[in-house]
Amino acid sequence: MVEKAKILVVDDEVNLLKALSDILKKNGYEVAVARDGPSALQILQKDSFDVALLDIRMPQMNGVELLEKLKAQHQGMEVIVMTAYGTIETAKRSMKLGAYDYILKPLDIDEVLMNIGKIVQLRAVAREAHFLESQLQEEHGYKNIIGKSKQIKDVVETIEKVAPSDSTVLIVGQSGTGKEMVADAVHYSSRRCARPYVKINCAAFPENLLESELFGYEKGAFTGADKQKKGKFEVANGGTLFLDEIGDMPLPMQAKLLRVLEQGEFERLGGNEVIRVDTRFIAATNQNLSKLMQEKRFRNDLFYRLNTVIITLPPLVERSQDIPILVGHFLEKFATQMSKKVPKVTQEAMGLILSYPWPGNVRELANVMERAVIFSEAGEIRPCHLPPNVQKGYAESAPETLPSDLSLESVESRHISDVLKLAKGNKNEAARLLGIHRETLYKKIKRYNIQEN
Numbered sequence: 469m470v471e472k473a474k475i476l477v478v479d480d481e482v483n484l485l486k487a488l489s490d491i492l493k494k495n496g497y498e499v500a501v502a503r504d505g506p507s508a509l510q511i512l513q514k515d516s517f518d519v520a521l522l523d524i525r526m527p528q529m530n531g532v533e534l535l536e537k538l539k540a541q542h543q544g545m546e547v548i549v550m551t552a553y554g555t556i557e558t559a560k561r562s563m564k565l566g567a568y569d570y571i572l573k574p575l576d577i578d579e580v581l582m583n584i585g586k587i588v589q590l591r592a593v594a595r596e597a598h599f600l601e602s603q604l605q606e607e608h609g610y611k612n613i614i615g616k617s618k619q620i621k622d623v624v625e626t627i628e629k630v631a632p633s634d635s636t637v638l639i640v641g642q643s644g645t646g647k648e649m650v651a652d653a654v655h656y657s658s659r660r661c662a663r664p665y666v667k668i669n670c671a672a673f674p675e676n677l678l679e680s681e682l683f684g685y686e687k688g689a690f691t692g693a694d695k696q697k698k699g700k701f702e703v704a705n706g707g708t709l710f711l712d713e714i715g716d717m718p719l720p721m722q723a724k725l726l727r728v729l730e731q732g733e734f735e736r737l738g739g740n741e742v743i744r745v746d747t748r749f750i751a752a753t754n755q756n757l758s759k760l761m762q763e764k765r766f767r768n769d770l771f772y773r774l775n776t777v778i779i780t781l782p783p784l785v786e787r788s789q790d791i792p793i794l795v796g797h798f799l800e801k802f803a804t805q806m807s808k809k810v811p812k813v814t815q816e817a818m819g820l821i822l823s824y825p826w827p828g829n830v831r832e833l834a835n836v837m838e839r840a841v842i843f844s845e846a847g848e849i850r851p852c853h854l855p856p857n858v859q860k861g862y863a864e865s866a867p868e869t870l871p872s873d874l875s876l877e878s879v880e881s882r883h884i885s886d887v888l889k890l891a892k893g894n895k896n897e898a899a900r901l902l903g904i905h906r907e908t909l910y911k912k913i914k915r916y917n918i919q920e921n
């Protein structure tokens with residue numbers, strides 16, 4: 469049921485009070501009346517209203533005085549002032565004091581109803597927008613970031629602090645540590661939460677395509693540009709642009725991005741018109757930007773522009789206090805999705821989960837928990853419901869003789885090559901197993917010069 473809007477009418481003329489109140493009630497409003505300022509204030513102590521109709525000329529406390537009090541104490545209520553021709557100046561003054569509008573006496577009842585109708589409608593729209601915003605915040609805000617370790621609490625605290633500002637945020641951390649989740653939380657906890665939120669994975673496009681994705685293009689800018697297209701910078705105007713995998717952005721693009729970050733303006737490809745945008749930027753990477761800078765693969769000036777606020781997500785092994793609570797969270801999530809009872813984890817199984825190093829971080833933990841819910845029996849997760857690598861533990865599966873080159877890159881290159889073999893050369897499958905984008909896989913194959921057969 470739609471709640472009835474509530475109106476308070478304040479006037480010293482009893483007849484007018486009665487007539488107005490009758491008409492408003494007939495039009496579906498809930499009405500209270502007061503004959504002077506002090507009694508209006510008394511009523512407002514116990515009850516709240518959407519709109520107040522105030523007569524200007526009243527004994528004891530005139531309408532303007534009352535209006536000032538109302539605007540100070542009851543900010544949620546709109547006020548319409550009723551005035552005779554002689555007091556029109558006062559009416560104008562009351563507008564300056566925050567009245568929504570004034571209506572001339574003798575009253576034109578249609579005008580009164582129309583004004584009230586407008587306010588009620590505006591308030592309904594504002595309420596709806598507010599409701600949507602709080603729903604978005606609930607679904608994607610920082611409250612969904614699970615963890616009780618000091619590191620995660622610090623992350624959440626930083627998000628709370630930085631979200632309301634427009635400052636650029638750089639999120640770093642290994643794959644699967646929750647970077648995108650943090651980016652979402654920053655956007656949805658900001659005042660831009662109901663505005664566009666655009667995401668682009670910089671690793672997923674070859675250089676020229678990335679440029680046209682970000683900047684857009686004019687008709688005829690290149691072969692195939694048969695109509696104008698807006699880029700992500702423009703689409704995200706008023707909202708937030710999330711540049712994921714920024715460490716994989718080609719160098720020339722980095723220079724172009726820097727200009728947009730610094731000046732908030734750019735041209736579409738093939739265009740001369742300078743387009744200004746008001747976009748908040750969030751960037752994330754699982755790469756070591758300091759190392760990329762040393763290797764001249766990431767621009768220092770871009771890094772300094774991005775590093776105003778850095779949020780670092782530590783790998784899950786460094787915050788094992790978060791593991792049990794995350795386990796509980798994912799078990800509940802997947803059991804609910806599968807309409808199963810939430811299973812219990814035996815002590816033995818929890819021991820294995822806690823001693824496994826989780827190289828794929830929270831994403832890997834979520835996948836393992838999903839699998840465990842599927843395989844669980846009699847409402848229990850036992851060691852046999854965990855994948856072999858978790859059962860064995862990392863220490864046991866590590867080879868006794870280690871390869872000579874232990875740099876992360878060569879380990880990564882070997883691992884990709886192994887997974888490719890396992891997937892019989894199927895890159896979609898290999899990317900899925902590795903938990904990375906297909907395009908990211910292509911890049912890595914190229915970078916490490918991995919032979920595919």
Ligand SMILES: Nc1ncnc2c1ncn2[C@@H]1O[C@H](COP(=O)(O)OP(=O)(O)OP(=O)(O)O)[C@@H](O)[C@H]1O
Pocket residue numbers: 612613614615641642643644645646647648649650754830831834903
């Ligand atoms: N603290 C957390 N609480 C609850 N869920 C989490 C948390 N951290 C990560 N997740 C979940 O783990 C999964 C992976 O997170 P996300 O996609 O944000 O990681 P990422 O760091 O962006 O990974 P990648 O570098 O591979 O893109 C998502 O399903 C996310 O919801």
Ligand SMILES: [Mg+2]
Pocket residue numbers: 647648712
């Ligand atoms: Mg991500």
